[in-house]
Amino acid sequence: xxxxxxxxxxxxxxxxxxxxxxxxxxxxxxxxxxxxxxxxxxxxxxxxxxxxxxxxxxxxxxxxxxxxxxxxxxxxxxxxxxxxxxxxxxxxxxxxxxxxxxxxxxxxxxxxxxxxxxxxxxxxxxxxxxxxxxxxxxxxxxxxxxxxxxxxxxxxxxxxxxxxxxxxxxxxxxxxxxxxxxxxxxxxxxxxxxxxxxxxxxxxxxxxxxxxxxxxxxxxxxxxxxxxxxxxxxxxxxxxxxxxxxxxxxxxxxxxxxxxxxxxxxxxxxxxxxxxxxxxxxxxxxxxxxxxxxxxxxxxxxxxxxxxxxxxxxxxxxxxxxxxxxxxxxxxxxxxxxxxxxxxxxxxxxxxxxxxxxxxxxxxxxxxxxxxxxxxxxxxxxxxxxxxxxxxxxxxxxxxxxxxxxxxxxxxxxxxxxxxxxxxxxxxxxxxxxxxxxxxxxxxxxxxxxxxxxxxxxxxxxxxxxxxxxxxxxxxxx
Amino acid sequence: xxxxxxxxxxxxxxxxxxxxxxxxxxxxxxxxxxxxxxxxxxxxxxxxxxxxxxxxxxxxxxxxxxxxxxxxxxxxxxxxxxxxxxxxxxxxxxxxxxxxxxxxxxxxxxxxxxxxxxxxxxxxxxxxxxxxxxxxxxxxxxxxxxxxxxxxxxxxxxxxxxxxxxxxxxxxxxxxxxxxxxxxxxxxxxxxxxxxxxxxxxxxxxxxxxxxxxxxxxxxxxxxxxxxxxxxxxxxxxxxxxxx
Numbered sequence: 270x271x272x273x274x275x276x277x278x279x280x281x282x283x284x285x286x287x288x289x290x291x292x293x294x295x296x297x298x299x300x301x302x303x304x305x306x307x308x309x310x311x312x313x314x315x316x317x318x319x320x321x322x323x324x325x326x327x328x329x330x331x332x333x334x335x336x337x338x339x340x341x342x343x344x345x346x347x348x349x350x351x352x353x354x355x356x357x358x359x360x361x362x363x364x365x366x367x368x369x370x371x372x373x374x375x376x377x378x379x380x381x382x383x384x385x386x387x388x389x390x391x392x393x394x395x396x397x398x399x400x401x402x403x404x405x406x407x408x409x410x411x412x413x414x415x416x417x418x419x420x421x422x423x424x425x426x427x428x429x430x431x432x433x434x435x436x437x438x439x440x441x442x443x444x445x446x447x448x449x450x451x452x453x454x455x456x457x458x459x460x461x462x463x464x465x466x467x468x469x470x471x472x473x474x475x476x477x478x479x480x481x482x483x484x485x486x487x488x489x490x491x492x493x494x495x496x497x498x499x500x501x502x503x504x505x506x507x508x509x510x511x512x513x514x515x516x517x518x519x520x521x522x523x524x525x526x527x528x529x530x531x532x533x534x535x536x537x538x539x540x541x542x543x544x545x546x547x548x549x550x551x552x553x554x555x556x557x558x559x560x561x562x563x564x565x566x567x568x569x570x571x572x573x574x575x576x577x578x579x580x581x582x583x584x585x586x587x588x589x590x591x592x593x594x595x596x597x598x599x600x601x602x603x604x605x606x607x608x609x610x611x612x613x614x615x616x617x618x619x620x621x622x623x624x625x626x627x628x629x630x631x632x633x634x635x636x637x638x639x640x641x642x643x644x645x646x647x648x649x650x651x652x653x654x655x656x657x658x659x660x661x662x663x664x665x666x667x668x669x670x671x672x673x674x675x676x677x678x679x680x681x682x683x684x685x686x687x688x689x690x691x692x693x694x695x696x697x698x699x700x701x702x703x704x705x706x707x708x709x710x711x712x713x714x715x716x717x718x719x720x721x722x723x724x725x726x727x728x729x730x731x732x733x734x735x736x737x738x739x740x741x742x743x744x745x746x747x
Numbered sequence: 748x749x750x751x752x753x754x755x756x757x758x759x760x761x762x763x764x765x766x767x768x769x770x771x772x773x774x775x776x777x778x779x780x781x782x783x784x785x786x787x788x789x790x791x792x793x794x795x796x797x798x799x800x801x802x803x804x805x806x807x808x809x810x811x812x813x814x815x816x817x818x819x820x821x822x823x824x825x826x827x828x829x830x831x832x833x834x835x836x837x838x839x840x841x842x843x844x845x846x847x848x849x850x851x852x853x854x855x856x857x858x859x860x861x862x863x864x865x866x867x868x869x870x871x872x873x874x875x876x877x878x879x880x881x882x883x884x885x886x887x888x889x890x891x892x893x894x895x896x897x898x899x900x901x902x903x904x905x906x907x908x909x910x911x912x913x914x915x916x917x918x919x920x921x922x923x924x925x926x927x928x929x930x931x932x933x934x935x936x937x938x939x940x941x942x943x944x945x946x947x948x949x950x951x952x953x954x955x956x957x958x959x960x961x962x963x964x965x966x967x968x969x970x971x972x973x974x975x976x977x978x979x980x981x982x983x984x985x986x987x988x989x990x991x
Binding site (some may be wrong): 283284287592593596597628629630631632633634635636638639652654655656657658659660665669673674676677678679680681682683686687689690693705707712713715716718719720721722723724725726728729730731732733734 | 754756758759760761762763764765766767770782784785786787788790792793794795796797798799800801802804805807808812884885888889915916917919920921922924925926927928929930931932933934935936938960961963964965967968
């Protein structure tokens with residue numbers, strides 16, 4: 270797997286999402302819950318805008334000095350007995366991790382909390398080299414059993430209901446109990462416990478790496494990260510190169526924003542921090558520790574107008590307020606990063622060829638920008654993508670180009686514009702019935718397929734205005 | 748006070764009445780109103796679709812048209828919001844940056860102008876009817892006008908005002924989005940139409956004709972009998988029996 274999660278066309282993905290009533294209802298009610306939680310937490314905090322500003326400043330500062338902080342982080346990790354590897358590409362990251370697993374002669378790898386390993390396709394790579402990989406996050410585990418990609422950043426199996434989960438457990442693991450959440454969770458726990466105890470290598474992602482101390486922090490609600498980071502002897506952390514903060518204080522600010530913005534919690538059940546390998550005088554920690562810092566296209570974003578997209582702390586607040594996401598679901602974005610941030614990030618990481626529709630899958634309502642706790646101007650970045658698609662990539666439809674050229678001529682020429690205000694009604698007359706167009710021609714078709722279009726008025730405003738002005742003049746003269 | 752009207756292309760061509768109500772309201776509060784005829788469209792359809800060069804041609808025309816105006820007032824949050832983006836778009840352009848800043852600084856959406864500049868919250872209007880209000884996304888989030896329309900509406904005598912559920916959700920218009928992604932747009936506007944029905948309002952009021960054209964067009968397609976009107980129409984009404 271890579272950033273891209275499938276091969277079907279944009280149109281098919283949209284139709285599939287819209288036709289999936291169950292998914293839409295699940296997403297809609299989850300959005301309602303998350304949004305309510307976020308707003309009430311923000312209100313309780315009192316000065317949410319100040320917190321957002323601070324969060325944004327921390328992210329900006331970190332990215333502007335990313336070389337310094339990455340160097341500091343790697344020095345600290347090495348000082349604490351860890352190995353650090355900088356991977357330029359997905360292949361380099363996978364190769365390094367495969368070698369660690371091979372050297373260990375590991376048969377089983379347990380993983381938790383990592384989107385970046387989905388992005389680089391680590392599971393496939395490890396399985397090819399002979400190791401069994403077990404996702405231990407409940408949602409991820411369900412998806413792994415069902416061979417289904419994630420559809421949400423925080424709740425990856427949001428599109429599935431408990432009946433579907435029960436069926437998956439029954440088909441793949443011989444589960445024979447009910448679809449009650451308690452019984453399903455107990456079964457998953459019992460199954461996963463064996464994996465935790467028998468795994469040779471633990472792999473996790475990273476919410477925030479702390480440069481000053483070399484600690485890696487994970488924010489979770491299930492506690493599986495504690496199993497992954499404390500049981501296997503060999504530990505590997507895989508992080509996107511931007512997922513770091515300078516200090517513990519900065520981390521505290523960002524975690525406060527993250528948990529509130531994501532699910533409306535003040536704190537999550539667990540915030541885990543772990544540092545390097547076990548040193549001689551210490552009693553716990555892994556024998557062998559590796560930090561893999563993945564670039565995979567990120568450094569290309571630095572210094573561009575899209576730099577603030579790297580502010581993202583994967584809270585999914587933008588996804589939770591997006592009406593487009595609500596109606597089409599996460600899989601429609603064809604990326605492990607769905608929703609507004611996905612529409613911004615995916616073309617940056619994976620190019621426009623397979624993702625040129627994504628920046629247009631937004632009404633630019635700016636709900637995402639408003640919700641983002643680290644102030645990424647998401648809807649503006651979608652417009653920037655569109656500019657690149659039109660002007661640099663030249664991937665916009667010919668008919669649209671002609672229309673926009675026409676628009677520019679029309680709107681920069683007052684005489685032509687005035688003429689159009691006079692003739693618009695006549696031009697649409699063949700399609701007009703009872704002052705509405707119900708089956709419009711050309712570009713109007715997309716509109717009238719789903720709603721009626723009002724016919725231009727009998728008199729344009731400017732015609733009315735000039736008549737009125739004449740009338741006043743005559744009145745004045747008489 | 749001298750005010751130049753910015754009538755927006757949709758209002759000029761399709762909804763001339765919105766412009767008329769805007770004129771009458773401004774005159775009622777004592778403004779001297781003019782209409783610079785060289786104005787065209789704010790450029791939003793091209794800008795939001797990624798056609799920056801094409802959009803700039805339209806924007807330069809607008810800057811020229813309003814060069815000598817003291818205030819520019821328009822009946823659309825979205826289009827006025829676009830004018831406010833001009834300084835950012837022309838940043839670094841030696842010929843156009845300053846004129847763009849000048850235009851942005853003197854431009855207002857009509858309810859914003861009434862409340863924030865003139866300090867008027869009660870126009871002495873009377874309107875009988877059950878009314879709900881859709882706050883359009885660009886008016887609230889891009890232009891930042893949240894309270895002014897509601898303040899004005901709530902001061903209308905006789906009005907039966909009811910809140911629209913999840914009012915902050917986009918109606919699915921989004922300019923060319925409604926044509927480029929009609930299926931997604933349809934689902935969004937269906938939901939909005941459903942929320943309007945839940946209020947049992949007779950009138951849906953808004954500050955952007957694009958959104959109202961979208962919601963109204965959908966409700967008509969669904970056979971619903973809700974009148975969709977621009978806020979100026981309510982504010983400019985003195986009849987007891989509502990709008991005919």
